[in-house]
Structures are given as C-alpha cells and as structure tokens.
Amino acid sequence: MRSKQGSDTISQLDRTLPVRSCISCRKRANPAALIRVVLVDGRVIPDLKGGAAGRGAWLHKKCAEVAIARNAFRFAFKQDVAVDVSELLKFLEAQSN
Numbered sequence: 677m678r679s680k681q682g683s684d685t686i687s688q689l690d691r692t693l694p695v696r697s698c699i700s701c702r703k704r705a706n707p708a709a710l711i712r713v714v715l716v717d718g719r720v721i722p723d724l725k726g727g728a729a730g731r732g733a734w735l736h737k738k739c740a741e742v743a744i745a746r747n748a749f750r751f752a753f754k755q756d757v758a759v760d761v762s763e764l765l766k767f768l769e770a771q772s773n
C-alpha cells in the first residue's frame with residue numbers, strides 16, 4: 677500500500693474505464709454497455725466497429741425506442757430538423773430477431 681500514489685491510480689482508472697452518458701436516460705455507463713451512433717448526412721447510423729467519423733452519441737439498446745420517440749438524437753446532434761433513424765431501426769430489428 678503506497679497511499680502517496682493514490683491519486684495517480686485514480687487517474688489511470690479514469691483512462692482505462694471511460695464512461696459515456698446515454699442520450700436517452702442520461703445514465704453513465706461503460707461504452708461496452710452502450711451503442712454508439714454517428715450522424716451522417718442527417719441519418720443516425722449505428723457505429724458497430726467504433727471509431728466512425730462524425731459526431732457520435734451513445735445510448736443503451738433498450739433506450740433506443742424511447743430516444744427515437746423523444747427525438748433525443750435531434751437534440752444530441754444539435755439538429756434543427758428531424759433526423760432519419762431508419763438505419764438505426766433496421767439495426768434494432770435485426771438485433772431482436
């Protein structure tokens with residue numbers, strides 16, 4: 677136990693365990709528990725591999741329906757007009773099969 681290094685250990689944990697906030701329920705979670713989506717030409721695209729270019733947002737899969745119903749993507753991406761969620765819906769349908 678080297679208590680002097682306590683703060684170093686905490687900052688290291690922060691780097692290795694990133695957290696993201698779900699745009700729907702606002703809860704913080706490990707990215708592994710969330711879906712990343714990006715906005716491409718006004719369309720919300722699930723970023724399954726991670727690292728896709730563009731503005732990203734995170735949400736729980738179970739929160740996606742609520743997010744769509746509440747237009748959470750439009751607010752998360754700061755859009756003036758409704759965004760197209762058909763790609764995300766397709767993804768969710770494929771997941772539930």
Ligand SMILES: [Zn+2]
Binds near residue numbers: 701735
């Ligand atoms: Zn959520």
